[in-house]
Amino acid sequence: ASIEAGVDKIRLNASNIKDQAMLREVARTAKSASVPIRVGANLGSMNPDLTRSERAQALAEEALREARLLEEADFHDIVVSVKSSDVREMVEAVRIVAGCSDYPLHLGVTEAGPLRQSLVKSSAGIGSLLLDGIGDTIRYSISGDPALEVDAAWMLLAGLDLRRHGAQIVSCPTCGRCEVPDILSLVAQLEERLGEIVKPVTVALMGCVVNGVGEGKAADVGIACGRDQGVLFVRGEPVRNIEPSAFIDTLIAEANKL
Ligand code: SF4
Structure with a gap:
């Protein structure tokens, strides 16, 4: 329904769709509408007993597994995200995905908290990756006015001299x-x-x-x-x-x- 409503991109947990025919149908509909699908993994699905590096590796593997499910459904316009509220874990996981695939990457520190905390955590995580040329889309997650997320994203891109918008x-x-x-x-x-x-x-x-x-x-x-x-x-x-x-x-x- 969201593809028919004209969205620019959809977020899908491919592994939640157990019916292969259904997954193929979603993929076919997205493909015919030229709508990319973002797949990924986030901290919530990880075993908390793992070390940070183990969780980062598991996040990356989980996200790539989701991407493979779509490829098996003959869909290739895929964006991958691996998110965590732990900045180091997110950065480590994204670097693993970037090192072993060519998928466009969506970056974000998820559940980053209220304004000031999110600005610091998100800028540190997203910024360090962007400076290394990693990342294609970004999202600030702020417990607050969503318009601030957009402002913060523009400010980061301008601050890194990647995009200029406004003064x-x-x-x-x-x-x-x-x-x-x-x-x-x-x-x-x-x-x-x-x-x-x-x-x-x-x-x-x-x-x-x-x-x-x-x-x-x-x-x-x-x-x-x-x-x-x-x-x-x-x-x-x-x-x-x-x-x-x-x-x-x-x-x-x-x-x-x-
Ligand atoms: S007041 Fe003058 S010297 Fe001090 S920080 Fe500002 S510009 Fe620099």
């Missing part, structure tokens, strides 16, 4: 040199306003004039903030001075011009 911010952590007391609230304002921009730009907001231009030069445009004036810079080159009240509006206007 990136370069902002300093502040230090004793910081010349503006409200730099953190300025960064928050900038982040909110940059949400309107979908083109890939990098915008810097730095806390002092002395080091801000140099430290923010990786950005397309930025302001090194001073107590009375800031310095607008474009790709590391100072352009003109800006009044503090115009910092954010100026950055948005300049980002839109790029």
Whole structure:
């Protein structure tokens, strides 16, 4: 029914379909609609008494067994996922699958918890694999607003320079040199306003004039903030001075011009 409803991909536990004729029928329907099928395994089906490496191996073997069932049903448009809430286990299992098959791989740390915990665990697991060229689709699992999962995925891809979508911010952590007391609230304002921009730009907001231009030069445009004036810079080159009240509006206007 989901294929007929026009979904882009389905997730299937092929081994749960004991009737071979039924599995072949699902495979035939997906094939005729050019809908890929994702198969896989996750931690829930593993024996908890195994060591982490043993579980990773078992996860990988289970996922590959699922893929073979589909191939035996003459279906080859297969995506494989091996998921665990244990980051190391997930990474290890995915590396095993990647090392012995050419299937596209879907990456995710499953049941990764609430926002902050999931961001750290998912980014560590998914990010380390993507940096090694492993992985084709990704999913952040967050106990929270699903829209945050999409935002987090885009941010990771942008942070790894794999895909660009919307604005990136370069902002300093502040230090004793910081010349503006409200730099953190300025960064928050900038982040909110940059949400309107979908083109890939990098915008810097730095806390002092002395080091801000140099430290923010990786950005397309930025302001090194001073107590009375800031310095607008474009790709590391100072352009003109800006009044503090115009910092954010100026950055948005300049980002839109790029
Ligand atoms: S840009 Fe200036 S205020 Fe920000 S961390 Fe660097 S030296 Fe400190």
